[in-house]
Amino acid sequence: MHIYRSHTCGALGAAHVGEAVRLSGWVHRKRDHGGILFVDLRDHYGLTQIVADTDSPAFAVLEGLRVESVVTIDGTVKARSPATVNPNLPTGEIEIYATSANVLSRAEELPMPVAGEQEYPEEIRLKYRFLDLRRETLHANIVKRTKIIADMRRRMDGAGFTEYSTPILTASSPEGARDFLVPSRIHPGRFYALPQAPQQYKQLLMVAGFDRYFQIAPCFRDEDPRADRLPGEFYQLDLEMSFVTQEEVWETMEPVIGGVFEAFAEGKSVTPIGSFPRIAHAEAMLKYGSDKPDLRNPLIISDVGEHFRSSGFGLFEKIVGSGGTVRAIPAPNTAEKSRKFFDEMNDWARAEGHAGLGYVTRKGGEFGGPIAKNHGTEGMETLYAQLGLGPDDGLFFAAGKPEQAAKLAGLARTRVADSLGLIEQGAFKLAWIVDFPFYEWDEDTKSVEFAHNPFSMPQGGIEALETQDPLTLKAYQYDLVCNGFEIASGSIRNQSPELMVKAFEKVGLSQADVEERFGGLYRAFQYGAPPHGGMAAGIDRVVMLLCGAQNLREISLFPMNQRAEDLLMGAPSPAEHKQLRELNLRVVEPQKG
Numbered sequence: 001m002h003i004y005r006s007h008t009c010g011a012l013g014a015a016h017v018g019e020a021v022r023l024s025g026w027v028h029r030k031r032d033h034g035g036i037l038f039v040d041l042r043d044h045y046g047l048t049q050i051v052a053d054t055d056s057p058a059f060a061v062l063e064g065l066r067v068e069s070v071v072t073i074d075g076t077v078k079a080r081s082p083a084t085v086n087p088n089l090p091t092g093e094i095e096i097y098a099t100s101a102n103v104l105s106r107a108e109e110l111p112m113p114v115a116g117e118q119e120y121p122e123e124i125r126l127k128y129r130f131l132d133l134r135r136e137t138l139h140a141n142i143v144k145r146t147k148i149i150a151d152m153r154r155r156m157d158g159a160g161f162t163e164y165s166t167p168i169l170t171a172s173s174p175e176g177a178r179d180f181l182v183p184s185r186i187h188p189g190r191f192y193a194l195p196q197a198p199q200q201y202k203q204l205l206m207v208a209g210f211d212r213y214f215q216i217a218p219c220f221r222d223e224d225p226r227a228d229r230l231p232g233e234f235y236q237l238d239l240e241m242s243f244v245t246q247e248e249v250w251e252t253m254e255p256v257i258g259g260v261f262e263a264f265a266e267g268k269s270v271t272p273i274g275s276f277p278r279i280a281h282a283e284a285m286l287k288y289g290s291d292k293p294d295l296r297n298p299l300i301i302s303d304v305g306e307h308f309r310s311s312g313f314g315l316f317e318k319i320v321g322s323g324g325t326v327r328a329i330p331a332p333n334t335a336e337k338s339r340k341f342f343d344e345m346n347d348w349a350r351a352e353g354h355a356g357l358g359y360v361t362r363k364g365g366e367f368g369g370p371i372a373k374n375h376g377t378e379g380m381e382t383l384y385a386q387l388g389l390g391p392d393d394g395l396f397f398a399a400g401k402p403e404q405a406a407k408l409a410g411l412a413r414t415r416v417a418d419s420l421g422l423i424e425q426g427a428f429k430l431a432w433i434v435d436f437p438f439y440e441w442d443e444d445t446k447s448v449e450f451a452h453n454p455f456s457m458p459q460g461g462i463e464a465l466e467t468q469d470p471l472t473l474k475a476y477q478y479d480l481v482c483n484g485f486e487i488a489s490g491s492i493r494n495q496s497p498e499l500m501v502k503a504f505e506k507v508g509l510s511q512a513d514v515e516e517r518f519g520g521l522y523r524a525f526q527y528g529a530p531p532h533g534g535m536a537a538g539i540d541r542v543v544m545l546l547c548g549a550q551n552l553r554e555i556s557l558f559p560m561n562q563r564a565e566d567l568l569m570g571a572p573s574p575a576e577h578k579q580l581r582e583l584n585l586r587v588v589e590p591q592k593g
Helices: 057-063 122-127 138-158 199-207 246-264 281-287 312-321 339-351 370-375 377-387 401-417 461-469 499-507 511-517 518-528 539-547 577-582
Strands: 020-032 036-043 046-053 068-079 094-105 182-184 190-193 212-221 232-242 278-280 325-329 358-363 366-368 393-399 430-434 439-442 445-452 479-482 486-491 532-538
Touching: 020 046, 020 057, 020 094, 020 232, 036 057, 046 057, 046 068, 046 138, 057 068, 057 094, 068 312, 122 366, 138 212, 138 232, 138 539, 199 212, 199 232, 199 518, 199 532, 232 246, 232 539, 246 430, 246 479, 246 486, 246 532, 246 539, 281 401, 281 430, 312 325, 312 393, 325 377, 325 401, 339 358, 339 393, 339 401, 358 370, 377 393, 393 401, 461 499, 479 532, 499 511, 499 518, 511 518, 532 539
Parallel strands: 046 094, 278 430
Antiparallel strands: 020 036, 020 068, 036 046, 068 094, 182 190, 212 232, 232 532, 325 393, 358 366, 358 393, 430 479, 439 445, 479 486, 486 532
């Protein structure tokens, strides 16, 4: 028999009754029933109940052990009585009568519990992550993550893609966040950057003729903490294709991403492959107040500014007359809701930093609230008829500059639907958001900036760049969204050196700047570059959705905390003086105050 185990803790069943077996694992729980000791023994594969009475040498050994100690158990498989069978456990029909127990490693008193799923402070969980990872849900999430990634690889291979690895030490690239810099010992005063994404390398692979590339790519961004991204690093399914249109990218990737969701949905519905909605960015911002809309939410936002242009309601008239807008968010079947419901929504909007959220109540066809009073019954009936609202539906209003109104309306849409229980449960709703703006106006710098990926192809090509207002240009750029999360982003790329220069000139960079900062890509485009495009899917977000987790830390092995600290390994840490001297670096302490 093997020195440690003949079976795993998830392998034994009724067919093994009577066999002599050996198991090794962690003491998960102990229950002393007065001379009979029950121990749940756990390993990666499952749980098995161990029974020892005072006649067994194993009793004294197990009785003196703390939970989470590691032991080897020898014993005989016995059938549980019908009354004690555990149908929720794969090994629930049997138990092991222990004849001996050998302690492999004793556990000290635990800083946090492993058995059970009770909440525990995150700082403790991250510091003792090796214990946290033993907990059932987190352990299962990590296993599921590896299976999802393996399934992605299989599907990409089936779609004709080949996995290639791109460099980790590279040059700085404008991906929208700060780089992590790595000092060069050989080249004093110069730095590598960790890749924010393999963007330029994967485009170079297309120029090099590899046609269909993918990799499970680590990406590094030195950015402030965000709820939807782990600090420091994240992983993405990165891919690129040659000689394709954006429609062909969508048609290729829907079976991959949709197939992964179907494979791991565990009974939840998934938008059918081949029928992902395609929603223009402008339409998404109008109807949903977000470029990553949650389509499980049935509420649709409407622009109703024209109804208030000369309505008699002075505040809305002033907003619309000065270039602003009014967005309406329906609140269906709220006739029985008290005034408190509507007032609390208004208070919430103010707490979010907005001027407020106007509203109209309606019960049995009777309108209520100051906006209805000012707008008049006839005006409200016309508005309700246009929006298709009924006699017991309320209505909220977000007013202001278009960007502000869209943001507030989007947040209000989510909050109203959540409060009224309207968000469909048990579903993954996927959609493509398309036709993103190529440029945007930066109020801080008072200049035009790239809205998203600077390497995208503008719709209309170089002629559009030369003749159109930059802020009206659309890009061949698209996102894939699911349940309110952006899970992938991509575009058809610009492969023309002339167009590349022209695009960067709009944001204030010269041809010399382009040649200096993106020299590899710029040179490559001068030697025969195929039309190409691709995307990158955020693995962490996909796994989080499929695991039903609320936090990215619940699907990652060794994450940092929200201050970008690794509490387990103690990173970041000061460098030794010798290391700094070798790198020709000196630490400058930040100024106080």
